[in-house]
Amino acid sequence: MNVSSFPDFAKQTDTRTVAFIRQHGDISVELDALPVDVLRARIEDGIRARMDMEALDRVKRTEGVERSRLAELIEGLN
Numbered sequence: 001m002n003v004s005s006f007p008d009f010a011k012q013t014d015t016r017t018v019a020f021i022r023q024h025g026d027i028s029v030e031l032d033a034l035p036v037d038v039l040r041a042r043i044e045d046g047i048r049a050r051m052d053m054e055a056l057d058r059v060k061r062t063e064g065v066e067r068s069r070l071a072e073l074i075e076g077l078n
Helices: 017-024 036-050 053-077
Strands: none
16 A cells, blocks of 8 residues: 555644644644554554664564573473
């Protein structure tokens, strides 16, 4: 899904519009007006763009090894 195809423009009738446009530009979206799948995709895209995905993969691999070790220890107690 191309989430960037859902832009909206800042409401000109809102008294905060001038300050908002100055700081953020004239494109805005009311989050509660977005379909859930669009909101989820935007959030996930934003997070992935800022994360070190290789570091996340390393952490997940380490977690998998640790879970296996814990499961073996627990099994050894029984």
